Amino acid sequence: MLPRIESIRKKRQAHAFRWVSALLGSLALSGASSAAPRAASPTLYRVINLGPGDTGIAINAKGQVAMTHADPWDPPTRAWFYDGVRLHEIPPLGDGFIRTTGVNDHGQVTGVSSSATGFTHSFVWSKQRGTVDIGTLPGYTVAWEPAINNRGEIAATADSGGNAPWPHAFHWSAQNGAEDLGLLVPGPDSSAYARAINDDGMIVGSAWAGGHSYQAYAWTRSGGMVNIDTINSRYSDPVAVGAKGQVAGKLLNDPNNYGNTFFWTAATGMRELGTGSGQGSGMFGMSSGGRIAGVVTYAGAFEKAMTWTPEQGMVELGTLGGHRSAAFAANNKGQVVGASVTPEDRYHAFLWSSAEGMTDLNQRLYRAPPGLELYSAGAISDDGSIAAASNAGLLLLKPVTGSGKGVGDGLVAGPITAPDSSAIGATLDASITFLADSHARNYTVTWSWGDGTRDRPIPVTINNGTGTATGRHIYSTADFLTISATIADAKGNTVTVTRFLYTYDPSCNFCISGTGSVMAPAQANPGWAGSGGIANFRFAAPSATSASVANARGGAGGRLYFSLGGRNFRSDDVRVQSTQGQAATLAGTGTIDGTSKYSFTLSAVAGGNGTAGSFGMKIWHIDPRTGAEVVDFDSQNANRRAGAELVAGRILIR
Numbered sequence: 141m142l143p144r145i146e147s148i149r150k151k152r153q154a155h156a157f158r159w160v161s162a163l164l165g166s167l168a169l170s171g172a173s174s175a176a177p178r179a180a181s182p183t184l185y186r187v188i189n190l191g192p193g194d195t196g197i198a199i200n201a202k203g204q205v206a207m208t209h210a211d212p213w214d215p216p217t218r219a220w221f222y223d224g225v226r227l228h229e230i231p232p233l234g235d236g237f238i239r240t241t242g243v244n245d246h247g248q249v250t251g252v253s254s255s256a257t258g259f260t261h262s263f264v265w266s267k268q269r270g271t272v273d274i275g276t277l278p279g280y281t282v283a284w285e286p287a288i289n290n291r292g293e294i295a296a297t298a299d300s301g302g303n304a305p306w307p308h309a310f311h312w313s314a315q316n317g318a319e320d321l322g323l324l325v326p327g328p329d330s331s332a333y334a335r336a337i338n339d340d341g342m343i344v345g346s347a348w349a350g351g352h353s354y355q356a357y358a359w360t361r362s363g364g365m366v367n368i369d370t371i372n373s374r375y376s377d378p379v380a381v382g383a384k385g386q387v388a389g390k391l392l393n394d395p396n397n398y399g400n401t402f403f404w405t406a407a408t409g410m411r412e413l414g415t416g417s418g419q420g421s422g423m424f425g426m427s428s429g430g431r432i433a434g435v436v437t438y439a440g441a442f443e444k445a446m447t448w449t450p451e452q453g454m455v456e457l458g459t460l461g462g463h464r465s466a467a468f469a470a471n472n473k474g475q476v477v478g479a480s481v482t483p484e485d486r487y488h489a490f491l492w493s494s495a496e497g498m499t500d501l502n503q504r505l506y507r508a509p510p511g512l513e514l515y516s517a518g519a520i521s522d523d524g525s526i527a528a529a530s531n532a533g534l535l536l537l538k539p540v541t542g543s544g545k546g547v548g549d550g551l552v553a554g555p556i557t558a559p560d561s562s563a564i565g566a567t568l569d570a571s572i573t574f575l576a577d578s579h580a581r582n583y584t585v586t587w588s589w590g591d592g593t594r595d596r597p598i599p600v601t602i603n604n605g606t607g608t609a610t611g612r613h614i615y616s617t618a619d620f621l622t623i624s625a626t627i628a629d630a631k632g633n634t635v636t637v638t639r640f641l642y643t644y645d646p647s648c649n650f651c652i653s654g655t656g657s658v659m660a661p662a663q664a665n666p667g668w669a670g671s672g673g674i675a676n677f678r679f680a681a682p683s684a685t686s687a688s689v690a691n692a693r694g695g696a697g698g699r700l701y702f703s704l705g706g707r708n709f710r711s712d713d714v715r716v717q718s719t720q721g722q723a724a725t726l727a728g729t730g731t732i733d734g735t736s737k738y739s740f741t742l743s744a745v746a747g748g749n750g751t752a753g754s755f756g757m758k759i760w761h762i763d764p765r766t767g768a769e770v771v772d773f774d775s776q777n778a779n780r781r782a783g784a785e786l787v788a789g790r791i792l793i794r
C-alpha cells in the first residue's frame with residue numbers, strides 16, 4: 141500500500157516541478173492554455189448558478205445539464221434542463237413527482253414522473269415536443285430508471301410496485317414503442333433490470349440467474365439477452381456501457397462485503413479490476429471511451445478515489461489532504477471529478493488529470509462570490525464543463541482560457557448566510573452576496589421564508605461590482621423549511637439560492653435533528669441502483685412531551701427524508717430507539733419513490749468542537765416471495781454508529 145501511495149506522491153511532485161519550470165519557459169503544462177505575461181496557467185472556470193438542483197443530475201457532451209430539485213417538505217419536485225443559455229422547466233406527466241435520469245447530446249431528457257393514472261412512468265422530454273410518456277410493458281403499471289442514447293432509444297424497467305408480475309427490462313423507441321428484452325432464466329418468478337444503453341442500441345443490466353444470484357447481461361437486437369458474467373459471481377450489476385460495447389459495473393462475492401468492480405468486452409470476457417491498496421473497489425461512472433471513475437474501499441467503511449482504463453489499469457488518485465475521497469465521473473479527455481476531504485475536514489470538489497494530479501476546484505474559480513464553497517463535482521462533459529454541488533446550490537463550471545479576458549461577467553450568487561436552526565420566537569438574520577453583471581442595472585433581492593411569507597423585493601446597491609442583501613424573520617412553528625433569495629435585474633435575469641432550516645421549540649427537553657449531505661459508500665446492491673455518492677438528508681425526532689415538528693404537518697413521532705442517486709426515501713413514522721451522550725439511533729418505516737413496506741434505522745452523532753457530526757443509515761424490506769430480509773442500502777458501521785462525517789449541514793441533539 142505505502143509504496144503505491146509514495147509513487148503517486150512523487151509523480152505529483154514531479155508535475156509541480158515541471159509547472160514551475162514552465163514559468164521559466166522550458167516546459168508547458170499539458171492541456172493548459174496560454175496567457176500573458178506568464179508562459180502557462182491552469183484552466184479557470186466561470187461559475188453559472190443553476191439553482192437548487194440536488195438529484196438526477198446529468199450532463200451531455202455540449203455541457204447541457206438536466207437536474208431535479210426535491211424539497212422534501214414542500215412537494216412537488218421540479219425538474220429543469222439548462223441548454224447552455226437558459227433554464228427550461230420540465231413539466232411532470234401528472235400533478236406530482238418528477239425526477240430526471242439522463243440527457244443525450246441532442247438535449248432529450250429522460251426521467252420518471254407520476255402519471256395521470258397515479259403510477260410512476262418513464263418519460264422523454266425535449267424543447268420541441270415537451271414531456272412524452274413512454275408507457276410500460278403490457279400487464280405492468282410502472283416504468284422506471286430510463287437511460288437514453290443519442291438515437292433517442294431508451295432502456296427502462298417495467299414493474300408492478302412490488303407485486304407480480306416481477307420486473308422486466310424493455311427497449312423503447314418512437315417507432316416500435318416498448319419491447320420486452322426477455323430473461324436469463326425464464327419463468328414467472330424471474331426478473332430483469334435495465335441500467336444503460338449505448339448508441340448502437342446495446343442494453344446492459346442485471347437479471348435473476350437462478351438461486352440467490354443476479355448477474356450482468358448484455359442485450360442486442362440480433363443476439364437477444366446474453367449472460368456476460370463469465371466469472372459466475374453471486375451478484376454483478378452494470379453501471380455503464382461504452383461506445384464500443386465495453387461494460388463496467390459492480391461485483392459482490394462471498395464471503396466479504398467489500399465488493400469489486402468488473403470490466404467486460406466481447407473479446408476478453410469479464411474480469412475483476414482488483415482492489416488496489418484497499419480491500420475492495422466500487423465505481424460510479426464510465427466515459428463512453430472506457431475510463432472508469434470510482435473508489436478503492438477500506439476497512440472502516442471509508443474510500444479513496446481511483447480511475448481505471450484498459451491501457452493504464454487502476455490509478456489511485458489520493459486526496460486533497462484528508463482521509464477520504466471519491467471519483468464520480470470521467471470524460472474522454474482523461475479528466476476525472478469527485479469529492480475529497482481536506483486537511484480542515486471539509487469536503488471539496490476536485491478535478492484530476494494525469495498531467496496535473498488532483499486539484500481543488502475551489503482554487504480554479506473565475507469570479508467567485510465571497511463565501512462560495514464547492515463540496516462535490518458529480519459530472520463532467522467532453523468539453524470540460526463540470527456540474528458541481530455547492531453551498532449556493534448546483535453550479536455549472538465552464539472552462540475559461542487564460543485569465544478569463546473577454547468571457548463576460550454575468551450575475552453569480554454566493555450562498556445564503558444563516559444559522560442551521562432557529563428557535564420559535566427568536567429573530568433569524570440572513571444575508572446573501574452576489575457579483576453583478578456589469579451590463580445590468582437595478583438589482584433587487586426577494587426573500588421567501590418557507591412558512592408561507594415572502595418579503596417585497598429589496599433594491600440592492602452595487603459597490604465595486606458586488607451586492608449584498610439582508611433579511612430578518614421570526615418563526616412561530618417548529619418545522620423543516622427552505623429559505624430562498626431570488627436576485628433579479630432590470631433585464632429579467634434571475635438567480636435563486638436556497639438554504640434548509642430547522643425551526644424548533646426551545647422547550648424541547650430532548651430533540652434530535654439533522655440536515656445536510658453525506659458521502660455514501662459505493663455498494664453492489666440491486667435494491668438501490670447506482671448507490672453511493674453524495675446523499676442528502678433531513679430528519680427530526682422530538683421527544684413525546686415536546687412540541688413536535690411532526691404535529692406541524694400531521695406526522696407522528698418525527699420525520700425523515702433521504703435522497704441518493706435520484707431515489708427518495710420518506711418516512712411514515714420515526715421513533716427514538718436509543719441515545720448515548722451525543723449519539724442517537726432512530727428507527728421507523730417509510731416509502732421509496734412512493735412504494736411502501738420499507739424499514740430503516742438511522743444512526744447520528746451530533747457535531748462539536750468544530751465538526752458538523754456524522755450520519756449512517758440502513759434501509760431494507762421483506763421479499764414477498766421468500767420472506768427474507770433484503771437490504772436496499774446500508775452505510776452504518778458494524779457497531780451501528782454513524783457511517784461517515786457530513787459533507788455539509790449539521791446534526792444537533794438538544
